[in-house]
Amino acid sequence: xxxxxxxxxxxxxxxxxxxxxxxxxxxxxxxxxxxxxxxxxxxxxxxxxxxxxxxxxxxxxxxxxxxxxxxxxxxxxxxxxxxxxxxxxxxxxxxxxxxxxxxxxxxxxxxxxxxxxxxxxxxxxxxxxxxxxxxxxxxxxxxxxxxxxxxxxxxxxxxxxxxxxxxxxxxxxxxxxxxxxxxxxxxxxxxxxxxxxxxxxxxxxxxxxxxxxxxxxxxxxxxxxxxxxxxxxxxxxxxxxxxxxxxxxxxxxxxxxxxxxxxxxxxxxxxxxxxxxxxxxxxxxxxxxxxxxxxxxxxxxxxxxxxxxxxxxxxxxxxxxxxx
Amino acid sequence: xxxxxxxxxxxxxxxxxxxxxxxxxxxxxxxxxxxxxxxxxxxxxxxxxxxxxxxxxxxxxxxxxxxxxxxxxxxxxxxxxxxxxxxxxxxxxxxxxxxxxxxxxxxxxxxxxxxxxxxxxxxxxxxxxxxxxxxxxxxxxxxxxxxxxxxxxxxxxxxxxxxxxxxxxxxxxxxxxxxxxxxxxxxxxxxxxxxxxxxxxxxxxxxxxxxxxxxxxxxxxxxxxxxxxxxxxxxxxxxxxxxxxxxxxxxxxxxxxxxxxxxxxxxxxxxxxxxxxxxxxxxxxxxxxxxxxxxxxxxxxxxxxxxxxxxxxxxxxxxxxxxxxxxxxxxxxxxxxx
Numbered sequence: 001x002x003x004x005x006x007x008x009x010x011x012x013x014x015x016x017x018x019x020x021x022x023x024x025x026x027x028x029x030x031x032x033x034x035x036x037x038x039x040x041x042x043x044x045x046x047x048x049x050x051x052x053x054x055x056x057x058x059x060x061x062x063x064x065x066x067x068x069x070x071x072x073x074x075x076x077x078x079x080x081x082x083x084x085x086x087x088x089x090x091x092x093x094x095x096x097x098x099x100x101x102x103x104x105x106x107x108x109x110x111x112x113x114x115x116x117x118x119x120x121x122x123x124x125x126x127x128x129x130x131x132x133x134x135x136x137x138x139x140x141x142x143x144x145x146x147x148x149x150x151x152x153x154x155x156x157x158x159x160x161x162x163x164x165x166x167x168x169x170x171x172x173x174x175x176x177x178x179x180x181x182x183x184x185x186x187x188x189x190x191x192x193x194x195x196x197x198x199x200x201x202x203x204x205x206x207x208x209x210x211x212x213x214x215x216x217x218x219x220x221x222x223x224x225x226x227x228x229x230x231x232x233x234x235x236x237x238x239x240x241x242x243x244x245x246x247x248x249x250x251x252x253x254x255x256x257x258x259x260x261x262x263x264x265x266x267x268x269x270x271x272x273x274x275x276x277x278x279x280x281x282x283x284x285x286x287x288x289x290x291x292x293x294x295x296x297x298x299x300x301x302x303x304x305x306x307x308x309x310x311x312x313x314x315x316x317x318x319x320x321x322x323x324x
Numbered sequence: 325x326x327x328x329x330x331x332x333x334x335x336x337x338x339x340x341x342x343x344x345x346x347x348x349x350x351x352x353x354x355x356x357x358x359x360x361x362x363x364x365x366x367x368x369x370x371x372x373x374x375x376x377x378x379x380x381x382x383x384x385x386x387x388x389x390x391x392x393x394x395x396x397x398x399x400x401x402x403x404x405x406x407x408x409x410x411x412x413x414x415x416x417x418x419x420x421x422x423x424x425x426x427x428x429x430x431x432x433x434x435x436x437x438x439x440x441x442x443x444x445x446x447x448x449x450x451x452x453x454x455x456x457x458x459x460x461x462x463x464x465x466x467x468x469x470x471x472x473x474x475x476x477x478x479x480x481x482x483x484x485x486x487x488x489x490x491x492x493x494x495x496x497x498x499x500x501x502x503x504x505x506x507x508x509x510x511x512x513x514x515x516x517x518x519x520x521x522x523x524x525x526x527x528x529x530x531x532x533x534x535x536x537x538x539x540x541x542x543x544x545x546x547x548x549x550x551x552x553x554x555x556x557x558x559x560x561x562x563x564x565x566x567x568x569x570x571x572x573x574x575x576x577x578x579x580x581x582x583x584x585x586x587x588x589x590x591x592x593x594x595x596x597x598x599x600x601x602x603x604x605x606x607x608x609x610x611x612x613x614x615x616x617x618x619x620x621x622x623x624x625x626x627x628x629x630x631x632x633x634x635x636x637x638x639x640x641x642x643x644x645x646x647x648x649x650x651x652x653x654x655x656x657x658x659x660x661x662x
Contacts, residue, residue, distance in 0.1 A: 025466065051466060057496065062455050062489025069459020072444060073394070075466060077459075092486070096449045097456060105437035106428030107650040109444065141651045165653035 002185055007177040009154035009187075010040045014078065016188075017159050018048050021076055024162060025052040027063055028080030028116075037082045038118060038177050064090035064115065068098050068167075071113040076162050081117040084133045084171065098167040099142035110165045114158065119147075120211045120261055121309050122175035127297035130305075132261040134171045134210070135268035138239040144168045145238040146192060149176070149213035151183045153236060156190030164192070171238075173211035195242040197249065201231035204324040205249040207272055208259040209235035212310060216259050219315035228324050238268060243275055250280050255322045257289040259310050264292035286322040291315050339612040343621075345387070345544045346607065349379040349600050351625040352403040355412060358629050359402070359419065359433075363579050367637075368419045370432045371448075373400040377542075377574035380599035381506045382407045384547025385474055385567075388502075388555040392442065394464075394473040396457040399434035399448040400573075404476055409441040416632035422639030429642055430650075450511075451484030453477060454503075458490050461499035461564075472558050474502045480511030482528060483519050491532040494564035501564040502555050503529065506541065509570075512577045513585040529566035541571030542597045545606075572597075 004012075017024045026041060032055040035042035045053040056063035060081060067079035081087045087094070094115065101109045121130040138145050144164060148154045154172070161168040198213065199220050208216035213234050220230040231249050235241065250256050256276055260269035273288040294308040356376050362368045375382070382403040389395070389408075397404040405415055410426055418425025419433050427437050427446070435446040444460065447453035457475030464471040481487050482505065494501045505525055509516045516523050526536035535557070539550040547569060554565040572594035576583040583591075607613040 023467075057489075057492060059489035059493060061486050062458065062493050065452070065455020065486065065490075066459035066462055066493055069396075069456035069461075070463040070466070071459070072456065073460040073463025073467075075463045092449055092452055093455060096452055097447075101445070102653060103650045104427060104431050104435045105439075105445065106426070106430050107654075108427070108437050108439040110653045144652075 001182045003180055004151060004183045005177065006151060006154050006179045007038065007040055009151045009183060010158075010172060011042070013155050013158035014041060014044060015047070017078065017162055018044065018052060020159065021162070023074065023076040024078065025054060025075065026078045026080060027054040027056050027067055029056055029058060029082055031055060031080050036080070038174070040177070041080070060086055060089035061093055065093040065097065067113050067115070068093055068101075068111055071111045072101070072109055077113050078158070078162070079113060079115045081115060083129050083174070084117050084119040085128050085131055087115075087117050087133070094137070094143070094167070094169075095140055099140045102166065103142060111167050112162070112165050114161045114168045114170060116170045116172060118174045119171045120173040120175055121293070121298050121305055122211065124300055124302055124305060125298075126300045130298035132293065134169070134238055135260070135262040137169055138268050138271070142166065143239065144192070145171070147171045147173070147210035147236065147238055149173070149210050149234050149236070151181050152187055153190055155183060155187045157192060159189045160192050171210060175211050192237055193240075193242060195236055195245040196234045197231060197245070198234045199230070199232040201229040201253065203229045203253060204255040204257060204319050204322060205231045205233060205246070205253045206257050206259060206315065206319070207233045207235060207246060209238060210261065212259045212261050215310055215312055216315060218312045219319070222312060222316055223319060228319065230319060235272075241272065241275065243279065246272070246276065247280050250276055251283040254283055254285040255324050256284070257291060257315065257318045257322065259291045259315055261293055261309060263295050264290060265295065267292060289318040289322055291318045339607075339610075342545070342603070342607055342612060343617070345383055345548070346600070346603050347621050347625070348383040348407055349544060349603065350621050351412070351628055352379045352383070352406050353600060354622075354625040354629050355406060355415070355632070356402055358633065360579075362419070362633070368433065369421070370434070371399070372433050372579045373577065374575045375400050375403045375573060377594065377598065378506060378508060378571045379403050380544035380547050381504065381541045381569045381571055382476070384544045385476075385502070385504050385551040387548045388551035389472060389474055393471050394442045394444060394457075394460045395476070396444045396453040396460070396473065397446060397476045398450070398453065398478060399446070400478070401436055401446055401476070402433070405436040405438065405443055405446075408438070408443050410436065410438045410443060412628055412632040413635040414438070417636040417639045420636040420639065421641070422636055423642040424635070424639040451477065451481040451486035454481065454486050454490035455493075457501050458493050458499060461494065461501045462497065465497070465499050470559055472500050472502050472555050474504055474555075476504045476506060478511065479505065479507040479509060479516050479525060480519070481505070482525055483511065491529055491534055491564075495532045495534050498563040500558045502551070502558050503534070503564060503566040504551070505566065505568045507568050507570050508573045510577070510586070513581070515585070526566060526568040529568075534564050534566045535562075536566040536568065538568040538570060541569030542599045542602060544599055544603055574598075
């Protein structure tokens with residue numbers, strides 16, 4: 001075991017993928033000489049050279065589209081977009097091309113691209129760098145959406161994502177880059193399909209992903225002090241959703257709370273809640289609870305940003321409201 | 325797939341090649357004219373964009389490409405697909421929504437795809453194909469392959485940010501893209517001078533240091549000559565090149581378009597420059613077009629179109645059970661090497 005940060009785990013995954021397959025390359029704004037806007041790719045330029053660690057101009061639609069074209073041409077591109085907010089400039093390429101080409105071509109052209117981007121609040125970056133728009137992408141058939149919340153997943157999701165013949169979006173939560181923990185020295189590829197139970201419990205199922213996993217686990221700790229046993233599920237894959245894991249927990253706990261850093265309206269939490277209701281309604285002792293970000297553009301001031309985003313106390317309150 | 329005979333390889337080869345160009349344009353013209361009838365007959369639905377009048381662009385450029393080059397086209401791409409080598413049967417079956425179509429009936433007129441001829445669509449987002457072409461060329465560049473990616477788009481795409489981003493990326497990274505702008509002077513109903521402050525499109529490309537030419541897109545031999553010269557330089561490592569092919573569509577933007585925005589005299593003026601008529605006149609003057617040859621070309625083209633329609637009519641509908649097939653790949657076990 002070694003002590004590493006989330007950033008170092010992601011870096012290790014990139015380094016590993018670039019070594020494993022010559023077709024893999026990293027492309028994005030400031031991934032090379034600058035070392036990545038969050039320093040994830042620091043040192044890779046020196047190791048792999050400018051062809052494979054490719055600095056791109058500020059042309060999100062252009063270089064994401066070029067990544068899709070390169071994937072069609074037999075490469076295995078990893079495209080980095082600085083934040084999910086900027087990915088909106090590439091939405092045409094992601095939604096109209098990457099997600100549709102296989103289907104539209106009758107199965108002829110698959111697009112093996114991985115697009116990484118930062119998401120989430122907590123760093124006082126205001127309303128154009130802090131949103132959690134990954135839920136939007138989960139609306140789109142044809143793409144896989146992943147959210148590594150742990151060091152193991154930060155280290156292990158990239159390679160299987162590159163092995164996927166279809167487009168994969170990887171959402172890295174910006175507040176996690178400096179989080180430190182223990183990671184096995186031989187940590188490697190992980191399964192992409194399953195949600196994981198991160199803490200066992202019996203009274204309520206708390207479902208979270210990405211940056212909200214820490215909040216959910218902290219809430220579970222505090223609830224345990226009150227004698228409430230919360231099971232915590234990490235979605236990991238936001239599309240497709242692993243409903244069997246969620247349902248098998250809910251049918252035992254009879255209560256569920258979904259914690260989502262996205263806004264409540266039209267959100268991923270709405271989807272999870274609806275599916276639980278559709279598939280396990282008669283196992284529920286209470287309506288599904290949701291804890292989401294307040295419906296405001298993210299404010300800069302720390303106290304307001306904290307107020308806007310789901311906190312441990314909010315999760316606890318939602319659990320209490322279900323009578324658990 | 326394409327006739328690779330050099331244009332000036334001798335009188336006989338040259339005239340054979342010119343006849344090939346004529347045949348290609350005629351078969352595309354007849355195909356699209358029959359599409360109009362099939363549309364009125366409700367056998368083709370959705371949006372149908374015809375390139376009647378613009379055939380010289382697709383046919384001329386395709387002569388300059390090798391089998392392993394790539395083509396990215398727009399939603400007005402019947403001519404490009406056929407000139408690239410897609411079978412007429414496959415294209416017509418697609419327009420009729422049959423599973424025998426090139427895209428299994430999932431794409432329709434705007435989304436013709438063909439892996440065998442490296443034909444990457446059929447893109448119906450104006451400008452959306454340009455970054456793909458840059459990426460295809462990037463893949464060739466990174467893998468040391470000596471290929472060209474030809475990217476077709478219209479004058480409307482020049483107003484899109486993706487045009488500018490793609491020009492810049494291709495030039496910055498010195499990528500083997502042949503940009504072919506089919507300037508028919510209208511972005512749907514908006515005239516070029518109503519949408520662009522600078523209407524010299526070659527000049528725009530040149531501002532990205534991309535070597536650029538404007539070409540008479542109604543003259544197939546001129547298009548071919550320009551495309552051959554440009555493609556040769558691109559293939560030799562000369563970086564991206566840009567051709568502005570000045571052309572005109574004789575029909576409306578789509579079957580829904582009442583064509584209120586163009587002057588009849590303007591349309592008629594361009595019809596006098598019909599690329600097929602133009603080539604026939606040249607060949608006749610040169611004595612290349614023998615007695616009955618034009619009729620034979622017409623008859624063969626009509627027969628090919630009728631055969632394609634019969635094939636499409638006899639085609640089958642994809643079973644509805646396959647509705648969700650190909651949303652994602654029929655994938656190998658997870659964890660396998662890519």
